[in-house]
Amino acid sequence: MSQSDDLALVDAYWRAANYLSAGQIYLLDNPLLTTPLTPEHIKPRLLGHWGTTPGLNFVYAHLNRVINARELEVLFVTGPGHGGPALLANTWLEGSYSQTHPDVPRDAYGMRRLFRQFSFPGGVPSHVAPEVPGSIHEGGELGYSLAHAFGAALDNPDLLVACVVGDGEAETGPLAASWHLTKFLDPAHDGAVLPILHLNGYKIANPTVLARIPHEELDALLRGYGYTPRYVEGDDPSTMHVRMAEVLDEVVDEIARIRQAARAGQTERPRWPMIVLRSPKGWTGPSEVDGVAVEGTWRSHQVPLAGVRDNPDHLRLLESWLRSYRPEELFDADGRPREELLALAPRGELRMGATPHANGGLLLQELRMPDVREHMVEVTKHGGGTSEPTRALGRMLRDVMVLNAEARNFRVFGPDETASNRLDAVFEVTGKQWQAGTEPVDEHLSTDGRVVEVLSEHLCQGLLEGYLLTGRHGLFNCYEAFIHIVDSMFNQHAKWLKTHRSIDWRRPVASLNYLLSSHVWRQDHNGFSHQDPGFIDHVMNKKAEVVRVYLPVDTNTLLSVTDHCLRSRDYVNVIVSGKNLTPDWLGPQEAALHCARGAGIWEWAGTDDRMDEPDVVLACAGDAPTLEVMAATALLREHLPELKVRVVNVVDLMRLQPETEHPHGMSDREFDAMFTPDKPVIFAYHGYPWLIHRLTYRRTNHRNIHVRGYKEEGTTTTPFDMLVLNDMDRYRLVTDVIDRVPGLGPKAVGLRQLMTDQRTRHHAHIREHGEDLPEIRNWSWPY
Known part of the structure; x- marks a missing residue:
């Protein structure tokens, strides 16, 4: 022709x-x-x-x-x-x-x-x-x-x-x-x-x-x-x-x-x-x-x-x-x-219109995963040791890179923060993809790297979306405060997934996985501008069949959650985890079981009898809130040994919703069994407090749920002072228990005054020494 x-x-x-x-x-x-x-x-x-x-x-x-x-x-x-x-x-x-x-x-x-x-x-x-x-x-x-x-x-x-x-x-x-x-x-x-x-x-x-x-x-x-x-x-x-x-x-x-x-x-x-x-x-x-x-x-x-x-x-x-x-x-x-x-x-x-690259599930290969237990830390005593969760995750991601090197179907994306977020073990086996000029001082640059770093959250998100929708796997790591830059991009992808899931000829694709680190509670050197946990609230507005939010509390729960998310399909998974030294609360098997449940009672931490209801429930979601709840529990056990305290930890935030609202939600009977139908619940939460109220407002005991969380107070200050500024510190939590357990106030007036004095001591100490009190810095679970 x-x-x-x-x-x-x-x-x-x-x-x-x-x-x-x-x-x-x-x-x-x-x-x-x-x-x-x-x-x-x-x-x-x-x-x-x-x-x-x-x-x-x-x-x-x-x-x-x-x-x-x-x-x-x-x-x-x-x-x-x-x-x-x-x-x-x-x-x-x-x-x-x-x-x-x-x-x-x-x-x-x-x-x-x-x-x-x-x-x-x-x-x-x-x-x-x-x-x-x-x-x-x-x-x-x-x-x-x-x-x-x-x-x-x-x-x-x-x-x-x-x-x-x-x-x-x-x-x-x-x-x-x-x-x-x-x-x-x-x-x-x-x-x-x-x-x-x-x-x-x-x-x-x-x-x-x-x-x-x-x-x-x-x-x-x-x-x-x-x-x-x-x-x-x-x-x-x-x-x-x-x-x-x-x-x-x-x-x-x-x-x-x-x-x-x-x-x-x-x-x-x-x-x-x-x-x-x-x-x-x-x-x-x-x-x-x-x-x-x-x-x-x-x-x-x-x-x-x-x-x-x-x-x-x-x-x-x-x-x-x-x-x-x-x-x-x-x-x-x-x-x-x-x-x-x-x-x-x-x-x-x-x-x-018929290319399989536009229906990526047709091309998707299973991601080869290492045995997650190989990267978990041994825990001989709850809270007895510490480790850096995201550093351990970096080692696991390194092995994911190795196992999938031939398939070339896994990448990590981030805005210049892979090392900052402690994931730098991946650079032991791959570099950062880079085609522009190089200088002798540069590190880890490679024309064929598996990590893509570009100082634009928009580009990281867009690249990952294109990568996933054409049949591959990936992870986007970012500072928590700045993931808001892609709020609108997340909206579009979540809406795409919602519709995509209802179309029978479209095959499932790998989930979009966010790892949000350098989070609100540990931005002591960056300050107020870097403190914002609100992306979770934004994600929670989307349809239940599409979104998942996880708040692992230590290294082993982070590894278990990430292993699950990397294997999942057709979701947006948001994982929020700190990168600093964190108590190792749960051993490998305990972590796996706890993450599978999504929420559970830590019987080893509380003092309530399994046969009787507690006097108060101390609940937590997130690594910093969990540390403060545990420290508050220790204070209550020391000063009010007769008080029956139950500790509940939530890893999967969707568990708080009714089962009619989300596939991971609890039935009312299950929720009441865990949180009680009528006892005070003091809930320390990673983000803005009203989200917990929104998730639980239909529950029998909602009137007794009191939530502490981030309330837009922050500055360049010590880690513990961030908690004090937002009234989520251990001393405030103990005070909340005293104020909300019926009849406890008159009996615990001395303890209440002690808690107030401790906050005053803290305030004076950080302004003189520039660091937290020794009993805060060196605290560990004593039981």
């Missing part, structure tokens, strides 16, 4: 995709225009985004041509927000949509269903969502497409990820940082990313920055990022097709040369090619409406013709627009794409 024949086919395919895209926005019926359009054929609510769609269709059609010519594996990532009509149209044309959605076949009936379902009650969203085959990128929010693309390319040496970046999206912070990710892509072992910057000039109502700066400035910017840009610019379809075909052939050849050179031993960082596509917004749509320019302006962003049902002129204009694509040439009388048109669609898994 000659090039002119090829491009005539590409143009026909593009017209078909444009017709199908516009039809989704407008048509309720009469999909093939077999009769003149009437108001009854039009949707009552016109929703969707036309402006970006023709450009996406243009790119998709041209990618099909090069896929067929070279048998390329291509994953298509669309950054422009609500370009859903384009991906739905193209996957329906190539057959992958009907394959995953048999109720929407490739015929007139299926075309009608395709149109009716779009942005319609009971249908599909206006953006690219999990329902769309071939997608890994939630189109609801802008800024993350390029990070997802690079994450997908890691350890995928034969994959080409074509990523369309919208010019409005390019103004976001995450996307602006993402251009740097070529400095982390290893062409010898990773795939390639082809950014396609789509300049159509406008956002919703304003011009875009990159479309309005001079060509020389744009070119200098992109070359400064390390790319070699090639330009496809214009509005005439025939010349644009020729230019796009030439440029795509050039960049695919260049990518092949880069890969070949790197795999032959060349170590110099390449300048990767990219494409700048400048086309009119709303290309091929109405040029003007009611005497006002539409094509090429912001007015085409959403629905170019808004009053179609009520305005006969608009209805006639819509019909003229749709017929301009000549649908009778593209579809037969039964609504099936004509055979000559389907010649452009690749076959089988080479179709971009």
